[in-house]
Amino acid sequence: MADKFLDTPRGALNALIYRGNTMKNRQLKFALALASPLAFLFAVGAPIPVIGFSLARSVIAAPLQAPVEQAPPESKKKKKIGAAKEEKAVEFTPANFAEIQKLANDRKLTPDDLLAAAKTYQPSGRHDEYIMFASGGHSGQMFVIGVPSMRLLRSIAVFTPEPWQGYGYGVGEDVLKEGDIPGQELRWGDTHHPALSETKGDYDGEFLFIGDKANARLAVIDLRDFETKQIVKNPITMSDHGAAFVTPNTDYVIEGGQYAVPFGNAYATAEEYQKAYRGMVTFWKFDRAKGRIDISQSFALELPPYWQDLFDAGKLASDGLIFGNCFNSELATGGIELNKPPFEAGTTQRDMDYLHIIDTKKAEAAFKAGKFEKVNGFPVIKIETLIADQILFFAPEPKSPHGVDVTPNGQYVVVAGKLDPHVTVYSTSKIKAAIADKKFSSKDSYGIPILDFDAVMEAQVELGLGPLHTQFDDKGYAYTSLFLDSAVARWTLGGEYSSLHPEPPWKLVTKTPVQYNIGHLCAAEGDTVSPDGKYLIAMNKWAIDRFFPTGPLLAQNFQLLDIMQGGAAMPVLYDSPIGVGEPHYCQMIKADKLHPWTIYPEIGWDPQKQAIDPLAPKAGQEKVVRNGKEVEVFMTAVRSHYFPENVEVNEGDNVTWHITSLERTMDATHGFCIGGYNINLSLEPGEAATFRFVANKAGVYPYYCTEFCSALHLEMAGYFRVKPAAK
Template identity: 55%
Template sequence: MKKYLQIVYGALLGVLVIVQSATAESEFQKVMQKRGLSEKDALAALKVYNPSGKHDEYYAFVSGGQSGQVMVYGIPSMRILKYIAVFAPEPWQGYGFDTDSKEILRQGNIRGREINWGDTHHPALSESDGKYDGKYLFINDKANARIAVIDLKYFETSQIVVNPIFKSSHGGAFVTPNTDYILESCQYAAPFTNDYYPMEAYEEVYRGGVTFWKFDKKNGKISQQDSFTLELPPYMQDLTDAGKGISDGWAFTNSFNSELYTGGIEKGLPPFEAGCSRNDMDYLHVYNWKKLAELVKDDKNVKVINGHRVIPIEIAVKNNALFLIPENKSPHGVDVNPDGQYIIVSGKLDTHASVYDFKKILKQIENKEFASKDSYGIPILDIKKSLHGQLELGLGHLHNTFGKEDGTIYSSLYVDSQVVKWNYKQLKLLDRTNIHYNVGHLEAMEGKSADPQGEYLIALNKLSIDRFLPVGPLHPQNNQLIDIGGKKMELLVDMPVPLGEPHQAASIRASKIHTEVRYNMGTNSKTLKPHVGKTLAGQERIERKGNHVYIYSTMVRSHINPEHITLNKGDKVTMYITNLERAQDETHGFTIDHHNIHASVEPGESVQLDFVADIEGVFPYYCTEFCSALHIEMLGYMLVKDPNKDYGWIQKTKIKGLSKEELQKEYEKILANNEATNSVIDSLFKFFEDRGYAKYPTVKNLVDDAKDQYTKIDSEREKATKAYNEKNLENAVLFENMVWQYMIKTADSAIRAKDLLVTNLATKKSAGAKKGEEVFHEGGCSGCHVVGRVSSGPDLIGVLKRHRNAEKWVAEYIKNPESKFKEPYMERLIKFFNLKMPNQNMKDEEIKDIIEYFKWIDENADLF
């Protein structure tokens, strides 16, 4: 009989699953039909969808082009996570508006001129043994020949260096396999000095080159004095890649304009684009950077230009460290495969991809088998003896990225608007997919490293045309995500990018990025050292030294200390602000009206603001980041008076307040309220201690923050008591209000900590209880009922013990509340709360799940 019942029960469950599945499928079909989606569309959406709270598998760091920024988004969701300010001011983060970030931005000044924008092109992640290590990101500025360092612990720009001899650099940034050097290749040839030379001097004086920026991994900074440049002919060097594996120690830079053409369209000469396209081939530069790094140590081997060391062409050639190989016409990509043997070169004006074999290249170099020399004396290797082979891909081959499978590579075809998948070892075409439109760079996950992951590919497209809602003549760019995990590539989603032209992306597994969520108290985020203006609670002060005023201030939910600052017109002001918060994500912003300054102050951070109080008046300052329920009250006033102006005596008028009796009642009321709130806080702290909260780091951080807020209460209460004893009831009420505010801040952190601790300690929910919790919240039940305390409705702990046949009673009540309203118990509840429960039209299965959730609540009642 028991076995028979089990069979019947199993059959019923199967029917229920089928019914649920059919219902879900029906809803799914409705959505698809309403939005005109195919099954393929729906599947693509599922592949990129991340439910709330679920994280992506990869980070993508994408150049922001003309915005001068780096954009960060997640893969596969394509959700934007952050814009990292680099070469241009960025108001939200205060970058370029507070003194400390201005110092970073001003590192990018050129010849005494402020440069406040950049054209970011090629991001590169730091590497260890050719694999991404997630510590640093580097990005170049093509327009102004600069390189920036971004610390990935904090996702902040920590350094900008200016190339002292290049005037532009499309070819950066690229790193050697252990991040010993960051490579930056020149683009548009120009004299290395800052002197005038006519175009007629192009071949003799104008030069290209590759700069080797020495990177100090311990300090996370470029060492400019240990960096150097290899001089190259004015062939318009383009992109670069460093060798790895068997080619470690070598690097490769392609170029265009082997014709050495200089244009002159205004003189009736053919334009640059025509003159640069006459020859059949351009040159791939091949050089031994490890040998060059040794050569530069001897002063005899270098020229010093603008304080920077340069290895001349003839020195590199003499020491067998520089060679040329003919390559596809107008190449735009050079990529070394994961094991370092093959170098793949694209060509905008050639339908073929060329695959060079480093072993063949090295053999020619070792045997000194040179086909010829160029006009600058650089040995030229034989292209046929260097090639592994060529494969016809299509029109406008620009860039490449490597897949996970051995020999797999993906290439962009700009003119054909396609991505092609092929095998560079077998020289075999495998697949192609259409892109919208005119794809430039592309990035398979970790596809430029020695450990490519495949899975997804980003196509960074130059045009979007009709893909998005119209926004005027300036269209967004279009980044498209492609699934490359199967045999055939599948386009998953379009992502509009409305901030600049993203040229290239660098991707990395999320597990490799380890960020900090707060700074040590009083840290300068740009140097990661204690800030000169570090100010702790109780150290707030204003100091005047002549006409220079120093303000040491703090910010914490929900006040700025000091709240009144009085200055003389013409005062030079240095203001230090420390965020005293320890809870993560409790950022404060700061601005003073009419003064064009803004700071974003993260937990534990100190910042500096410098300005001149050059206009008279009253200027509110406030927290710009919504940080708490009392955020709008987080303000102060800067008052600037003219010392040469006679204001006379300004009589302050005191607004009439409440009567003494009314003030006394208000004081007693707030005392009672504070006492009740304090009881709640005491119970929360006891809850934590009883359950060993310190074992859970995230919970401990929140409890520590709550305790920190709680310690501030005693001093405010002493002030309130003193004011009361002095019969100053107005101040007594105000200080007791301040006690209440600190209690609210304490409770805010403590309640969040309790919720997290409950999650860690509670018994695991059954599938039904999980569904019941979802229904409870989605059905609106949580609008009146709060588990663990009385709210707009009764506490639900023990609800299944208040009635006979309680599960049945509760189920009937949820399904039809009116059926119970006339019961004596319910009449008393309705009268007490002055509310009747509405019918939420719950289905039987949903009610069943809610009851399972109530059972789980009762099992864990001591946690609420």
């Protein structure tokens, strides 16, 4: 009888409920009693493993039983957005091969073309392995591009107003104004060299810096929301080029000058060039906790007016040193209109220019010791102090060079010849030894000691015509752009890198033609202490015939090169037109080092302060407050309405308008524009914005959402009425 009860869970249950009291075996009954809940679940067919799963999930989640609505949406999602699908071996059928063959024939694609496509194509929803931050030249912006797909992900407005991001059309003006100079609004910039923030010489993915060559400015971009947070104007000079470069822990952001001017907006004639014009390098102190440059802790070095060009910070073996170059040690002042040699000739007369070697620790010590003069209120360490405190040394470099790049281990500095077919490699240990042993060949006319060339030079490698910039990979190779040859050169490093590659050290390995006229180049994390290799971008200035001609103004051409294999193989994989600016330089970071917000952390977030704006209206706090001619609007936006939808003021009122996005969903961005008043905002989920204007035109001005947000997006609108003033 007992056996029968145990035959099925249902039987066991029945036994317990109806028959248990007839059973004699106590142990059996006790076991049944204990088993009954499980038996019940079996009986009703409940999925017991599910209980275990949801139990485990709940136990993990239980301590976080936070108030509703607060948890960031990402953390508890099951699927990770953009993650590759489950990996399975891919098998092609004969039909696939036939189709590929036919497509290749129809579209005239070679096997190499198909391989290139396979190396770069990203199926829908799959994210790129690397993210590249490219300057946008005189568009005044930055571009964020995925690698290897080369898809443009977004632009970042920096020095130039940009309406899609709502930058400079109601909000963002505060940042833009920081970069103005007295008497002049500056509303564009010439972005040249982006620098990702570094920790121990490696990208940390937190901040991005970019210089403006035209106006000697520097901007800070926060990579939590990819927005410009600060613009600093260099108080002493008017143009830069070596910006931005960071020291290995981003203590300082380096801004090296370009066209020398008399400091502090002073006036001086061309004849006074040697005496009155000055070059410079500025050390901007970065306060990482605040995410801002701390101007009060920043200082500059006065340099001879040699037209400093690029800079790079030493790292590891050369940590504490900064290297820069220059290309007008001739002190040419031009004058083609006076039948004097034009700059292009005047600046290229001498055989050698000067590699600048700067001791940052000693420079910082001099600044802290107060050994500076103030120009426009900004501390400048004079040349005499640089000499006396052994802060600045020169080393000869072949004339009019370009690019000064420190190898990942910090042991070498590569200076590209530009007008010389070589790159010149300096040993940082030899430089240190030469400084210690005072191996000077001479001094320049400002009294700055010049190190003996042979004492500091490690190697010269002949690469081709017009070498400009150098980057590095993980296999002991260096890559140099050749402008005139229109090619990328791969060459071998020596020293401790010799064991990483089969070729002899300091030798050209191969060249890949690129289309056309390459400027900078960028390998994956190729200027850090641990380059990744894999991909290299050739940033070509000219595209000529690569794309459909879009009138006489043509896009730049970013070319993706595969540098995964060593030796001679270095194929071009992909051409990517950049039709929105003239990028100069870019840096490429592993995507998983970036941790951007997908929505702002809380409703009412002020991206400018990266904190809650206490004035930001929340749901239920919408109102219009009038105080004489001052009108303050507190508005919220959520799909698919603004609250309020009618705002009325009097002509001449000063309007302060707060608006908060109540959204908490990824990508639920709203716009807000007022026609006729030059207002357009981008309100990302949770963002709060405040803008001010004078209602100086009577009439009725519709406002509406400029970012398609929902099925009732067109209905997301309202009326701004300006009542005419009594005549």
